[in-house]
Amino acid sequence: MKARPIIFDTDPGIDDAAAIVIAIKDPDLDVKLLSTVGANVEVEKTCMNALRLAEFMDVDIPVAKGCGEPLMRKLRPCPEVHGVTGMDGYDFPPVTRKPLDKHAVVAMRDIIMSSEEKITLVVIGTHTNVAIMLKMYPEVKEKIEEIVTMGGALAGGNTNSTAEFNIYNDPHAADIVFKSGIPITMLGLNVTNYALIYRKEAEAIKARGGKAGEMICSLLEHYRSGSLDAGVRVHDAVAVAYMVRPDLFKTEMMPVEIALDGPAAGTTVSDFRAMESGEKKPNVKVVTEVDQEGYTQWFVDEFCRGEE
Ligand code: BDR
């Protein structure tokens, strides 16, 4: 099977790092670009972290620096979860690579437009870069296969009681993307909060996952979205699992809208009753369930791939 071409729009981020490393190792995916955005930490840092990952994995994937601020709101980063660098917990060697000499929005456009095949966008940070690209270069829509996004939730948040971090940080951008007409798959907290990784898996990865496995385990020790003893939520890796192992998930088409104002701004709202009555049409494929055991096994296997 030919590898599926993808672009990560990302804010590494410890769970972003896990997602990116898995995708690099997985032969079914072909990572064309790491397009960075400010969210978990400032964009200068997320861009540096993307460069660190490309260098560490010794792959020729270009890295581009994108937007540092959401469209309308002020960025609320979360160094308390990922550390001040955004990837605290591993001593990466000095980076010799440089980001592309163009903005991430332009870099994404160029790759999408010059690709023979349609590209899948995997959005694991805020939607700022993607929203700007859709406004500036609407011609890209025809050449995007799907947008797989880690963000939102069917209910409940992790930034406040209703909003998930990636959508909360730039709801206006998410609104543009969700209304774009491009096929969207939403992997929210209703699934990622239940795809947990424990110390047992981390130890297996450390023992059998080579240097990338060791690196990820060190980062996971410092990651504060859960703990290895109680289970860590490696949210962004679940988006990669969905692309290569859709059999582990259940999905349902639903109408999803983004609240833009008021105390619930940044909340993804799915109006089930309006869908049943036919008042609202489904616009998003929402991932509703994960096979937890199958996912955990997949996560370990991906890190051990090619190492034994
Ligand atoms: C999302 O927020 C970020 O902190 C993580 O990297 C993930 O993309 C989870 O809500």
Ligand code: CA
């Ligand atoms: Ca992220």
